[in-house]
Amino acid sequence: MELLERAKQQPWYHTLELAPGHVTPGWFDLRDSVGRYGLPEDMTGMRALEVGTWDGFWAFEMEKRGAEVVALDLDDERDLDWPPRRRPATFPDKPRGDGFRLAKEILGSSVERVNCSIYHATPEELGTFDLVFCGSVLIHLRDQLLAYERMAGLCRGLCISAEEYSRTAGLSPWAMSRYHADRDSAVVFWMPSRKTWKRMMWTAGFDDVTEHGRFTMKTTDGHDIRHVVLHGRRPA
Numbered sequence: 001m002e003l004l005e006r007a008k009q010q011p012w013y014h015t016l017e018l019a020p021g022h023v024t025p026g027w028f029d030l031r032d033s034v035g036r037y038g039l040p041e042d043m044t045g046m047r048a049l050e051v052g053t054w055d056g057f058w059a060f061e062m063e064k065r066g067a068e069v070v071a072l073d074l075d076d077e078r079d080l081d082w083p084p085r086r087r088p089a090t091f092p093d094k095p096r097g098d099g100f101r102l103a104k105e106i107l108g109s110s111v112e113r114v115n116c117s118i119y120h121a122t123p124e125e126l127g128t129f130d131l132v133f134c135g136s137v138l139i140h141l142r143d144q145l146l147a148y149e150r151m152a153g154l155c156r157g158l159c160i161s162a163e164e165y166s167r168t169a170g171l172s173p174w175a176m177s178r179y180h181a182d183r184d185s186a187v188v189f190w191m192p193s194r195k196t197w198k199r200m201m202w203t204a205g206f207d208d209v210t211e212h213g214r215f216t217m218k219t220t221d222g223h224d225i226r227h228v229v230l231h232g233r234r235p236a
């Protein structure tokens with residue numbers, strides 16, 4: 001099949017099973033971690049938003065569970081938050097999202113990918129969602145609180161947020177973040193403690209913010225990334 005042949009040429013962030021026996025060689029294989037996030041088993045009739053979908057692993061997972069899914073990401077790499085010293089001098093002309101589009105076609109998915117930063121995502125443009133899911137995105141943002149505030153504005157139910165956290169910042173009795181953007185390889189501005197993520201989510205307007213769990217995410221090239229999964233709620 002021509003599409004599956006094209007998939008072999010595509011670089012993949014996510015490991016996705018596109019067809020029986022056709023699994024993409026992703027940098028992140030999240031299949032064994034799905035149970036850690038606390039997604040409802042049955043999402044029939046729900047409208048769900050994924051923030052920062054990349055190749056679409058979570059958006060396709062929510063669709064499999066029965067949800068109508070909208071997935072946000074950015075087509076143009078220049079629109080990502082970059083620490084100025086890390087910002088590439090030239091950017092690729094090619095829009096991002098080829099992996100997502102190819103996977104969507106092969107899977108016969110109806111997930112709608114919208115080219116929009118979470119900073120600019122509003123209920124006037126996108127409507128509201130029974131579930132908002134955001135994994136490993138805010139850690140790369142300069143303004144994590146604004147992103148949570150936008151998510152709160154879009155959410156009429158459950159928000160699931162999973163992010164890397166700092167154990168060192170967590171040694172303080174206060175809600176602290178470590179500043180990371182002065183490192184040569186930085187793609188992180190602030191590394192909050194678990195408590196800080198939780199307090200930010202509450203500050204942004206979520207109620208009943210709870211820690212659903214913690215786990216170590218493993219990249220397929222052997223890196224370990226500690227994640228905390230938080231759940232917060234907005235009135236329906």
Ligand SMILES: C[S@@+](CC[C@H](N)C(=O)[O-])C[C@H]1O[C@@H](n2cnc3c(N)ncnc32)[C@H](O)[C@@H]1O
Nearest residue numbers: 052053054072073074116117118119135136137
């Ligand atoms: C580290 S990946 C995480 C992918 C996926 N959410 C997961 O859990 O595996 C971060 C994603 O967030 C997207 N992203 C970065 N800044 C964003 C923004 N301001 N608004 C929406 N998406 C953004 C990136 O393009 C990328 O696809």
